[in-house]
Amino acid sequence: MRVDPAVPVTEWGLSDEGHARLVAFAARADLSAVTAIRTSAERKARETGAVLAARLGLVPVACPGMGENDRTATGYLPPPAFEAAADAFFAAPDESFRGWETARAAQARIVAACRRAERAAPPGDLLLCGHGAVGTLLWCHLAGAPIDRRHDQPPGGGCLWSAPRGGRPAGGWQRMETW
Secondary structure: OOOOOOOOHHHOOOOHHHHHHHHHHHHHOOOOOEEEEEEOOOHHHHHHHHHHHHHHOOOOEEOOOOOOOOOOOOOOOOHHHHHHHHHHHHHOOOOOOOOOOOHHHHHHHHHHHHHHHHHHOOOOEEEEEOOHHHHHHHHHHHHOOOOOHHHOOOOOOOEEOOOOOOOOOOOOOEEHHHO
């Protein structure tokens, strides 16, 4: 992602490297069963959805409630401080880290948003474009696992996991390059 402390996090876009990785993924991945793409309203998720939708001839739809955990209370945090904050976010899911949305509240929000997206989507595979922390919270819910950062995506972004509609994840996070 293109990190700019002067720009709200929700408006950070894909970096040139992230865009190139995504284009390569879209060109080689078998996405033929995908019939709908739903994204967070945040810029990098919309950009991701647009690249994948163009490959499939679909129109991505931004869905309310699919955004990343709300951390506007602290604004931009440099990487070491952000990693410590993320550790605290996952370690105490019912407590707010310095005004952040709690992990439990973010999990309830993302689960509800994804259920709405699933109900509204046509039959076939539904591709969701979102964010690491809420993706991890959704994964934990679907897997029946407690909220824990050990289930988080590997550093560097550009990761995904899959689950059948209404089912458990088929595995953990994987980098696009290994999918």
